[in-house]
Amino acid sequence: MPKGSAALTKARREEIVQACARLYETRSFREITLKEIGEQTTFTRTSIYNYFHTKEEIFLALLQQEHEAWNQDLAALCQSHTTLTAEAFAEALAHTLEKRTCMLKLMSMNLYDLEANSRLENLAAFKREYAATLAALQHCLEVFFPAMTGEDRQAFLYAFFPFLFGVYPYTTATEKQKQAMDLAHIHYPRYSIYTITKSLVAKLLQPFQ
Structure with a gap:
């Protein structure tokens, strides 16, 4: 240093x-x-x-910053409302994610490379921020959906976070990918990060409002 x-x-x-x-x-x-x-x-x-030391460490630091920014948005969401319906919370959460395109892109496309080629202390710093994100979202669930048990919240997190790793490719395609899908006669629906996220979260939380 x-x-x-x-x-x-x-x-x-x-x-x-x-x-x-x-x-x-x-x-x-x-x-x-x-x-x-x-x-x-x-x-x-x-x-x-x-x-x-590596390009991957720089990208990992970028991903960590993206999580920090998302954590701030989640904290603001909890502070600015006292109650939210499942639909309203789904809308608000989806809005926080539509600003995090860079985060979702890195998670879906490059995370393994970033983690494999970064020093342990850098990876641990990122993991701490990732854990803070889990905690921030869990706190939102505790605030807005008190009927959820600890197991319910855990089930939500284990459905929602794996979803984050795959949402970017479903909402973004290169011109080459679009051409290939046209040649393969595959219909490519145009959904946004906001639309897909809102739909999933609303369905997951509907039983608890």
Whole structure:
């Protein structure tokens, strides 16, 4: 780790992660290189290695930030309402996720690579944030659906979080994928992250309102 203040270290890590995020908006994980990420920063490319050892560690930090942002939205959801119906909660939760396209894309397409090629301390930091996300959503269920038992909440989480790993591919397709589906005569319904999430959550929570 380079010499300097903790604030400088945090700022430089943030700059690297945001450079990665910008590239990921239009490029695939496979296409993006450490060199390209470095070219988007204000310091030398080799300095990146003082903060991240691999490209995967940068993307893992980006995924961690996405979870942090989602946690804040979940906390705000609990604080801004006292009661919500299953339908209203499903709408609100779906809105928090439609802003997290980057998170869902990374979870569905690149998570195993990120975890396999990151140092243990970086992976543990991400897992702590992931655990905080689980806890934040569970707290929402406790607030808005008091009829749910601990087993009910656990069942919801184990249905909802695996769903998160697959929702992105069902709502986003490349032109090549669309052409292939046309040639295979497969109907491709156009559903959004919001629409699919709202439908699932409303059905899961309907018995508890």
